[in-house]
Amino acid sequence: xxxxxxxxxxxxxxxxxxxxxxxxxxxxxxxxxxxxxxxxxxxxxxxxxxxxxxxxxxxxxxxxxxxxxxxxxxxxxxxxxxxxxxxxxxxxxxxxxxxxxxxxxxxxxxxxxxxxxxxxxxxxxxxxxxxxxxxxxxxxxxxxxxxxxxxxxxxxxxxxxxxxxxxxxxxxxxxxxxxxxxxxxxxxxxxxxxxxxxxxxxxxxxxxxxxxxxxxxxxxxxxxxxxxxxxxxxxxxxxxxxxxxxxxxxxxxxxxxxxxxxxxxxxxxxxxxxxxxxxxxxxxxxxxxxxxxxxxxxxxxxxxxxxxx
Numbered sequence: 046x047x048x049x050x051x052x053x054x055x056x057x058x059x060x061x062x063x064x065x066x067x068x069x070x071x072x073x074x075x076x077x078x079x080x081x082x083x084x085x086x087x088x089x090x091x092x093x094x095x096x097x098x099x100x101x102x103x104x105x106x107x108x109x110x111x112x113x114x115x116x117x118x119x120x121x122x123x124x125x126x127x128x129x130x131x132x133x134x135x136x137x138x139x140x141x142x143x144x145x146x147x148x149x150x151x152x153x154x155x156x157x158x159x160x161x162x163x164x165x166x167x168x169x170x171x172x173x174x175x176x177x178x179x180x181x182x183x184x185x186x187x188x189x190x191x192x193x194x195x196x197x198x199x200x201x202x203x204x205x206x207x208x209x210x211x212x213x214x215x216x217x218x219x220x221x222x223x224x225x226x227x228x229x230x231x232x233x234x235x236x237x238x239x240x241x242x243x244x245x246x247x248x249x250x251x252x253x254x255x256x257x258x259x260x261x262x263x264x265x266x267x268x269x270x271x272x273x274x275x276x277x278x279x280x281x282x283x284x285x286x287x288x289x290x291x292x293x294x295x296x297x298x299x300x301x302x303x304x305x306x307x308x309x310x311x312x313x314x315x316x317x318x319x320x321x322x323x324x325x326x327x328x329x330x331x332x333x334x335x336x337x338x339x340x341x342x343x344x345x346x347x348x349x350x351x352x353x354x
Contacts, residue, residue: 073329076322083319087142090135094118098132099287107305122307124297130311133294137312140290141319144205145270151209153216153263160220161247161255165228171221178214187276194282201288204277208270219262223255257330265327268320275316291316 068074091098097118103126105115110122110130121130163174181189190207197203227233228251236246275292278284284293291312298309 070329072325076325076329079318079322080326083138084142086135087138090132091139094132094135098128098136100128102127107301107308110307110311121311122305124294124308125301125305130294130308133289134291134312134315137289137291137294138315140201140284140288141271141274141292144201144208144274144290145267147205148208148212148270148274149263149266151205152212152266153259155209156213156216157220157252157255157259159213160217160222161224161252163217164221164224165243165247165251167225174217175221178217181211182214182218184211187273190273190277191280191282194277199282199285201284204274204284208273212266212270215266216259216262219258220255223258224251227251227254261327261330264323264330268323268327271316271323272320 102123105119105123105127106125108115108119108123108127111120113120118129118132121134123129124133159174163171189211190204193207194203228246233246233250236250241250271291274290275295278290278292279296279299281296284290286293294312295309295316298305298307298312301308
């Protein structure tokens with residue numbers, strides 16, 4: 046049987062190089078910290094602040110931000126029903142992250158598996174799977190989601206399923222393209238000549254080489270799914286109360302932009318920062334996997350400046 050084509054464990058030197066690449070860019074570090082903070086808030090905050098977040102107080106309606114008279118929870122102000130925006134953002138973080146991670150998980154797993162099968166076997170299997178992907182790809186994902194959610198009852202589960210299905214072609218085409226190229230390499234031919242089964246070749250020889258690209262794409266897709274879910278809710282066909290996400294907060298606040306700008310602006314800023322952080326982190330992952338970029342990327346700032354001159 047052929048030897049493993051991918052190291053099962055990174056050496057100390059490789060880990061050190063990747064850590065240098067990570068710390069070399071303040072933007073990458075800041076993005077990772079921001080995403081980690083959002084994940085921690087999504088996991089722990091709702092259980093601690095759910096009651097206060099949904100408590101309505103009309104006397105605090107449109108309470109201005111950056112004041113401490115009513116306590117730290119009102120530091121970002123209050124919405125039209127007197128609910129603290131900061132705590133609403135914490136509740137929305139959980140919903141947005143659940144939708145993003147599960148939708149990306151569904152689409153990446155299915156697209157990854159189907160792409161491997163289509164690329165490896167080719168022929169009518171490849172053609173049939175590609176035609177299905179073409180059908181999904183030709184219909185704009187937001188439009189398809191609008192139609193499906195208009196028919197179904199809006200809920201977190203339905204949003205996850207719709208966004209997960211509509212993003213499958215992205216992973217399918219990427220995995221298929223790489224599989225078609227990798228299956229012609231010498232080590233795959235050696236494994237095949239030694240009697241390895243199709244299943245073993247796909248899972249042990251090809252899949253590990255395709256996975257880094259899928260992983261990088263999945264991080265980028267987290268940003269796309271967050272924006273898509275927020276857009277659906279903003280259009281009024283995504284989530285409904287008592288569920289709340291950042292898009293719903295923007296939709297609720299758009300009517301009051303002239304009188305209470307902070308109701309819509311703060312959740313909008315959170316959406317932008319989270320999507321931007323995921324995009325920056327995905328670009329870093331791509332640089333790590335690309336040997337033509339990671340050597341320069343890992344150098345110290347002065348060395349990189351000198352190399353660019």
